Amino acid sequence: MAVTFEDFNFNRQILNAIADAGYTEPTPIQQKAIPPILNGQDVMGIAQTGTGKTAAYVLPILMKLKYAQGDHARALVIAPTRELALQIEENIKTFAANTDLRVVVLYGGLGPKTQIEQINKGADVIVATPGRFMDVYLAGHIVTKTLQVLVLDEADKMMDMGFMPQINRILEVVPRKRQNLLFSATMSDKIHQLSANFLEFPTVIEVTPQATPAQTVQQKLYYVPNVKTKINLLKKLLDEEGNITKLMIFCKTRTAAEDVYKFLSRKFGEGQVKVMHANKGQNTRINSMNAFKNDEVKILVATDVASRGIDVSDVSHVINFDVPVVIEDYVHRIGRTGRALQSGEAITFCNPAEEYYIRKIEKLIKQTVPVFDIPADVFIEATPYEEKQDQNKEIDMQKRREDPEFKGAFHEKKTLNQRKKFDAEKAKKQGHPKPGMKSSSKGKSFKKKH
DSSP: OOOOOGGTTOOHHHHHHHTTOOOOOOOHHHHHHHHHHTTTTOOEEEOOOSHHHHHHHHHHHHHHHOOOOSOOOOOEEESSSSHHHHHHHHHHHHHEEEESEEEEEESSOOOHHHHHHHHHHHEEEEEHHHHHHHHHHHHHOOOOOOOOOOESSSSSHHHHTHHHHHHHHHHHSSSSEEEEEESSSSOOOOHHHHHHHSSOOOEEEEEOOOOOOOEEEEEEEEEEESHHHHHHHHHHHHHOOOOOOOOOEEEESSHHHHHHHHHHHHHHHHHHHHHETTTTTHHHHHHHHHHTTSOOEEEEEEEEEHHHTOOOOOOOOEESSSSOOSSSHHHHTTTTTGGGGGEEEEEEEEEEGGGGHHHHHHHHSSSOOOOOOTTHHHHOOOEEEEHHHHHHHHHHHHHHHHOOTTOOHHHHHHHHHHHHHHHHHHHHHHHOOTTSSSSOOOOHHHHHHH
């Protein structure tokens, strides 16, 4: 029998918030992690982003805290980046919507004044990056003795980013008697070492990302040079694909989703298309989702964050307007179509800077995605200078990721110019002509005369 959220004995406020967020059934990591966390055990979860791990620890923590209490936090979540911290905060707000629980997020990159004001008003949960947490703690604004639960999320990434000294200091200042939860995408020796110091007799949960697309999904790949050409190709496909009954278009960023939505609204009329991304209010997102589910609109444009937990069974086509950077999201996205033994089509547009991720996706799914030529009547636009620069920077970054010694095309250009300058100055000091200038023969003829 399928497990539902009702099976976890959550209270009605949390169950209603889960339903309002559009989640219907728990993911594998949620099924495995929620019961031991509710029981107060230490848990170590090996799971990638996109497996539903945030909700796997947020839901039981909210259930344990139940309602606002006192001024000082009872749960602390440490995350490596500002983006992840904000994403976790958004999750907590979504699931705590029917409670009075207070969440404060702390991260660097801007002055701490507003964050300190929020802490001083009282908090039940703090989500923080390691450095900013220690800054605010050392300034005397955080009381740690009330903490009951400590979560380290994406611990492997924190280690890669050199946060280990801060993590050790945080472990020194939190109460010894507490529940610890550690989540990591990989199980390295460093993580083993950290878990030995940090966890007591943990329940270990491992969830490998689902890496096989449904057999009923036909995949297509188009190599497209830039955004404008992607729009032209999208227009062409929508004009000729008469069998598109229900379409989801995935974009990497809110801006891209908004641009695609505007284009489609002009083409089909506003009533025919909905858009979902993190900037949209929760009610707007729920309304968009319901309109798409109930066949009131044929096209839904979404970012990955906004699309998590969507359960729509009869999507005929998925278009990846951008290739996902989190490669597991590819399987997640195209799994929207081809459900319940129905056939579906997943089409991906890939620019030069996205080819790197396509290679990784193919490795993950152990398949080669068939490549199709852009139809002859689709106008291929020239790539604007700025977009080309961004693509080149991204390609450099990818090469550097694979080979830390790689300095990049921009660096090589700079080094070459520096070298030329150095040679010219050296030649000047030694009284030689500049490199590239022809030397005079006066000296030779003078020697011959005497």
